Amino acid sequence: MGNGWIGVDLDGTLAKYDGWKGSDHIGEVIPKTLKYIQTALSEGIQIRIFTARASCPEQIPVVKRWLKSHGLGMLGVTCKKDFQMISLRDDRCVQVIPNTGITLEEKIAKLEEKNTYWSLQQFNEEGKNQVLTERIAELERCCTKADQRIADLDRLFSQSHTKVKELRKQLEQYTDRMQNDIDCVVQRREGVGF
């Protein structure tokens, strides 16, 4: 980790804070943050307590005493950021996604909005059933249309078949008449001695 350090705020981050009660008062330790610091220290990461209290030199001993009572007497106390600061844990920080100006809260809100949409509209059982019901209704409408179309085609085919039969009959009658005419002509020719 080199000379890098991680800043951890005091009031509201490492110690419970519910309003200013004087420079001598520091709230109860917050176990999760304490655990984070202990783990970081065990991994060789340098931690500094980053608190506005350090802007008043007379308050630093108060902070140091409180830290010592929680096994953190070795930690530096500062209110200054420098180039070695790796990150900062602070209840007042608003994290900005680098080079975008977009805050993490805004990003999370957008993702939650999307998730809400998907979970309600698509992925929960109710939404899924609704989508399936609509899909089935659509398919049933398509089937009804297809049935109607098949019935139309059957009717057309039947009409065409009847028409073909009529035309065939007419053709047969016409052929018979033609044959009669030919027979008559042949008989006349024979009658006049051609």
Ligand SMILES: [Mg+2]
């Ligand atoms: Mg704070």
